[in-house]
Amino acid sequence: xxxxxxxxxxxxxxxxxxxxxxxxxxxxxxxxxxxxxxxxxxxxxxxxxxxxxxxxxxxxxxxxxxxxxxxxxxxxxxxxxxxxxxxxxxxxxxxxxxxxxxxxxxxxxxxxxxxxxxxxxxxxxxxxxxxxxxxxxxxxxxxxxxxxxxxx
Numbered sequence: 358x359x360x361x362x363x364x365x366x367x368x369x370x371x372x373x374x375x376x377x378x379x380x381x382x383x384x385x386x387x388x389x390x391x392x393x394x395x396x397x398x399x400x401x402x403x404x405x406x407x408x409x410x411x412x413x414x415x416x417x418x419x420x421x422x423x424x425x426x427x428x429x430x431x432x433x434x435x436x437x438x439x440x441x442x443x444x445x446x447x448x449x450x451x452x453x454x455x456x457x458x459x460x461x462x463x464x465x466x467x468x469x470x471x472x473x474x475x476x477x478x479x480x481x482x483x484x485x486x487x488x489x490x491x492x493x494x495x496x497x498x499x500x501x502x503x504x505x506x507x508x509x
Contacts, residue, residue, distance in 0.1 A: 411437040414433065414434060427457070432499070434497075436495045451482070459471040
């Protein structure tokens with residue numbers, strides 16, 4: 358099993374940081390007529406954090422989720438107040454080690470942790486395993502200004 362070393366940080370909601378927001382959206386296809394103004398502002402604490410007392414940030418270490426675009430160094434917004442559901446991306450604690458995987462509930466009573474990297478096998482949770490879903494990942498924040506392995 359690939360472990361995830363968590364650097365946990367509680368969000369600081371005591372400060373407000375409203376940044377300019379392009380509320381008309383940014384075209385990822387064909388460009389739209391230029392917007393010469395930013396109409397609104399946005400506070401990411403309010404946008405990303407629904408349950409402040411139960412939300413933490415964590416940094417991804419490892420490559421078991423790279424086929425979903427989740428890479429080492431990405432930041433996770435983890436909400437411990439959410440009830441885990443089938444298909445959720447979750448930070449799990451299995452036998453004392455953290456891991457980041459997709460939850461796959463099977464047959465009502467079985468659970469499999471699914472990696473997104475062909476080099477890793479799914480992990481079936483067995484009776485006797487010390488297991489808990491530590492928190493559900495609500496958002497992944499990634500740096501886009503770093504060298505990619507393949508550009509064009």
